[in-house]
Amino acid sequence: MGELFTPTHLLLVLVVALLLFGPRKLPELGKGLGEGIRGFKDGLKGINTEDAPKTDAAAAKSTTPDVK
Numbered sequence: 001m002g003e004l005f006t007p008t009h010l011l012l013v014l015v016v017a018l019l020l021f022g023p024r025k026l027p028e029l030g031k032g033l034g035e036g037i038r039g040f041k042d043g044l045k046g047i048n049t050e051d052a053p054k055t056d057a058a059a060a061k062s063t064t065p066d067v068k
Contacts, residue, residue, distance in 0.1 A: 021029060 017026065
């Protein structure tokens, strides 16, 4: 079956994208794609930090019942 991402395949994809979107639109699409990937990675980092255990002060404050 061969390699999936050979230079010939990548060149063909670039030519097709250039024909579909035009040379003016490609930089905007690349920028949007980069921002989307960056946002996705930041979102994953945010999920990982939420799963981290709380600090001792925050844990002590949240486990202390309110007495009135």
